[in-house]
Amino acid sequence: MTDTVAAADVLVGDQPSRAGRRLPLSWLGAVPFFAYVGVFLLLPTGIVVFEAFFTAAGQPTLENINALTTSVVIQAFIKSITLSLISALLGAALGAVLAYMIASGPPDGMTRRLWTAAAGVLAQFGGVTLAFAFLATAGPVGLITLAVNNLGGDLTGSWLTDLIGLIVVYTYFQIPLMVLVFLPALDGIRPQWREAAESLGGTGWQYWRHVAIPLLTAPFLGAVLLLFANAFAAYATAAALISQGGIIIPLQIRIAFTSETVAGQENVAKALALGMIIVVAIAMSLYAMMQRRSARWLR
Amino acid sequence: MAAMTTSPIRQAPGLRARKARRLRLIRWFLLLVFGLIFAVPLVAMIEFSTRSTDLTGPRTLEYWRQIVDYPDLISAIFASLELAAITAIGALVLLVPTMVWVRLRLPKLTRIVEFLCLLPLTIPAIVLVVGWAPIYLWINYFTPAQYQTSPLVLAFAYIVLVLPYMYRSLDAGLQAIDVPTLTEAARSLGAGWTTVMVRVITPNIASAVLNSSLLAVSLVLGEFTVASLLNYVNLQVAMNNLQQANAGVSIAVASAALLFVFILLIALSFVGRRRRSGGVVEPFPSGTGH
Numbered sequence: 001m002t003d004t005v006a007a008a009d010v011l012v013g014d015q016p017s018r019a020g021r022r023l024p025l026s027w028l029g030a031v032p033f034f035a036y037v038g039v040f041l042l043l044p045t046g047i048v049v050f051e052a053f054f055t056a057a058g059q060p061t062l063e064n065i066n067a068l069t070t071s072v073v074i075q076a077f078i079k080s081i082t083l084s085l086i087s088a089l090l091g092a093a094l095g096a097v098l099a100y101m102i103a104s105g106p107p108d109g110m111t112r113r114l115w116t117a118a119a120g121v122l123a124q125f126g127g128v129t130l131a132f133a134f135l136a137t138a139g140p141v142g143l144i145t146l147a148v149n150n151l152g153g154d155l156t157g158s159w160l161t162d163l164i165g166l167i168v169v170y171t172y173f174q175i176p177l178m179v180l181v182f183l184p185a186l187d188g189i190r191p192q193w194r195e196a197a198e199s200l201g202g203t204g205w206q207y208w209r210h211v212a213i214p215l216l217t218a219p220f221l222g223a224v225l226l227l228f229a230n231a232f233a234a235y236a237t238a239a240a241l242i243s244q245g246g247i248i249i250p251l252q253i254r255i256a257f258t259s260e261t262v263a264g265q266e267n268v269a270k271a272l273a274l275g276m277i278i279v280v281a282i283a284m285s286l287y288a289m290m291q292r293r294s295a296r297w298l299r
Numbered sequence: 300m301a302a303m304t305t306s307p308i309r310q311a312p313g314l315r316a317r318k319a320r321r322l323r324l325i326r327w328f329l330l331l332v333f334g335l336i337f338a339v340p341l342v343a344m345i346e347f348s349t350r351s352t353d354l355t356g357p358r359t360l361e362y363w364r365q366i367v368d369y370p371d372l373i374s375a376i377f378a379s380l381e382l383a384a385i386t387a388i389g390a391l392v393l394l395v396p397t398m399v400w401v402r403l404r405l406p407k408l409t410r411i412v413e414f415l416c417l418l419p420l421t422i423p424a425i426v427l428v429v430g431w432a433p434i435y436l437w438i439n440y441f442t443p444a445q446y447q448t449s450p451l452v453l454a455f456a457y458i459v460l461v462l463p464y465m466y467r468s469l470d471a472g473l474q475a476i477d478v479p480t481l482t483e484a485a486r487s488l489g490a491g492w493t494t495v496m497v498r499v500i501t502p503n504i505a506s507a508v509l510n511s512s513l514l515a516v517s518l519v520l521g522e523f524t525v526a527s528l529l530n531y532v533n534l535q536v537a538m539n540n541l542q543q544a545n546a547g548v549s550i551a552v553a554s555a556a557l558l559f560v561f562i563l564l565i566a567l568s569f570v571g572r573r574r575r576s577g578g579v580v581e582p583f584p585s586g587t588g589h
Contacts, residue, residue: 029400030408036393037415040459044430045422098333101326111330117568121561122337126589127523128535129553132542133340136347136550143343172340173589175333233423234589236523240539250425257429257528273426284421 045277052274056266064271073252077275079163080232080248087170088227094171095178096220102179103186116183122176127236134160134169134241161242169241170231177230178223185219185294222290229283233276249276341557348551362547363555369545372552375537378450382533383519386457387512390465393458395508396496398469402478416466419459424524431456435529450531457519464518465511472507476500513567517560 055061067073102115125133138144138160148155159165189212197207235250246252249272256269351359366372394416401408419427438452446452478500485499501508523535532540534556541549 026400026404030397030405030412033393033397033412034415036458037462040431040434040455041415041418041422041427041462044427044434047430047433048426094333097329101329101333104322104326115330117565118337120568121564124517124521124560124564125557127521128539129521129557130340130589132538132550132553133344135546137340137343143346144339170589172337176337229421230589233425235423235425236535237589239527240523240542250423253425253429254528257432269429273429276423276426280421280423 048270048273048277051267052270054267064267067256067265067268068271068275072246073249073272076246076249076252080250081279083163083166083170083248084228084231087167087174087231088224090167090171091174091178091227092182092220092224095175095223096182098175099179099182099186103183107187115179119176119179123173123180125176126173126234128240130169130173130237131240134165134172138165138168163247165241166238166248169237170234173237174227174231177227181223181226182219185216185223189215218290218294222287222294225283225287225290229280229287232283233280344550344554344557348547348554362545362551365545365548366552366555369541369548371532372537372541372548375450375532375534376552378532379520379534382451382454382457383516385451385454386461386519387515389454390458390461390515391508391512394462394465394469395501395504396492398466398473399478399482399496399500402473403482413466413470416462418463420463424460425528427456427459428525428528431525432529448531450526450533453522453526453529453531453533456525456529457515457522460522460525461511461515461518464514468511468514469504469507472504472510473500475507476503510567513563517563517567520556520560 052064053060053062055063068077098115102112105111134142136142138155140156145155160169193211194207197211202210233250235254238248238251239254242251246255253269253272253276256265256272259265348362349358349360350356351361397412401412435452438455439447442449442452481499481503482495485495490499520534522533523539526533527536527539534552538549538552538556541552
């Protein structure tokens with residue numbers, strides 16, 4: 001302990017002259033990071049944003065942006081937003097119920113530990129594996145499909161690779177994500193507040209109506225926005241489930257991206273990507289706003 | 300007045316106990332229902348991969364055994380494991396020194412470094428791929444011909460994808476220790492900067508380093524978007540390609556990979572528990588894994 005103090009004293013005494021000599025060069029230590037991020041994060045983002053307004057030959061153009069107004073792309077945007085919104089609302093509602101069930105148990109209990117671990121794992125369960133899991137469940141020869149058919153129902157058909165199927169599959173990873181983001185908010189609601197409400201003669205309904213729900217509104221809306229962005233940005237699951245076609249925007253980008261060699265279409269993928277950036281940016285900035293609001297009350 | 304105040308109190312214990320019992324019952328019932336719903340697709344996968352003909356035949360491990368008969372698949376598994384290791388180490392080498400240096404000498408840059416590290420959360424991977432394509436053309440141009448198809452170059456992109464998760468985890472680790480004092484003590488004893496990073500700072504944030512590396516590994520093993528669109532074959536792409544030829548084997552591999560990542564993430568939730576009381580794995584928003 002005394003050694004540390006002595007060393008610190010030496011350093012402090014030493015500081016002015018050394019600092020004076022070294023300060024101009026200290027920024028060098030941050031160069032590798034900024035160079036890397038510049039080349040592999042800012043440059044690609046810049047390429048998407050700027051080249052969306054240029055032809056392959058480098059001429060400024062609005063043709064690529066015009067491609068966003070074709071009916072196919074508008075349909076895809078509508079379907080993407082519908083999918084993201086419905087899966088976000090379903091995921092948020094069901095996830096909030098699940099989170100409440102988890103939070104109302106003992107804070108250090110096995111149930112809670114198991115469920116938070118499971119939610120962490122399931123929220124990241126996506127892509128090809130998730131698509132496979134649902135094909136094995138509800139595909140033409142899936143577990144549920146066969147079970148329903150045996151019972152006399154009819155689940156065959158291509159609903160899984162349609163918008164409704166995507167909503168079901170996306171909700172599967174939205175619910176656990178909701179649990180992860182909403183549990184801290186529920187934990188922030190102190191049991192003392194309920195006791196205070198009860199000791200003042202409030203009923204359970206009044207407690208929820210005037211205390212819990214107003215407190216949880218901002219975190220809940222924030223979570224809906226986060227889930228929306230999460231679903232809107234998702235590509236891998238849909239791509240593995242639907243091998244052709246472009247019912248949602250990420251799949252439209254796949255089509256435009258793989259046919260970039262077609263003359264005049266080179267930068268359409270970038271315009272579509274720019275459209276995605278704008279939607280996600282709006283959702284995420286509203287999310288940040290909600291987070292600031294909930295930070296006032298919780299934690 | 301007395302009657303009014305005493306009656307609810309007398310009434311309360313019985314009422315509350317009954318209410319609590321009912322709530323506990325509802326709680327268990329709902330948790331069970333949710334558990335079953337989440338289990339169905341996982342069970343279906345296991346069923347599918349352990350039955351000889353789809354879901355009706357006798358139980359067999361034939362599909363699992365056949366995994367080794369597909370050399371493309373095996374090489375893709377190894378490629379993904381190598382990629383995971385390179386990405387985790389690369390991101391650590393990039394982040395740890397920078398974060399320590401910024402804390403010590405360039406505190407004004409803290410905000411901008413944090414912003415840049417968290418930026419990939421708000422830019423979907425599918426968007427970044429579109430921007431990476433021309434950069435990868437350049438990388439290919441400078442790669443020797445025999446390595447042209449090696450998926451290992453994806454590490455450049457993957458480091459960007461794991462930045463937010465690794466940053467958060469490492470930031471929590473660095474916040475828990477006194478970086479300036481440790482560094483000054485080491486420096487005043489004659490340690491160089493490499494020694495400070497490798498032998499002083501890193502051991503002190505060991506659990507954060509492990510935590511963030513496991514996150515990176517689980518993310519890279521599940522990555523499909525970037526690899527498939529840039530035409531490299533990693534585990535997920537190979538699995539997807541095999542789907543048409545042999546659904547049974549591809550689902551067996553998917554189950555195996557999933558099991559591996561589950562174990563990794565559960566291990567992670569226990570590593571992280573010491574620091575964060577909830578033991579929650581950080582969520583992956585913005586469709587990185589989806």
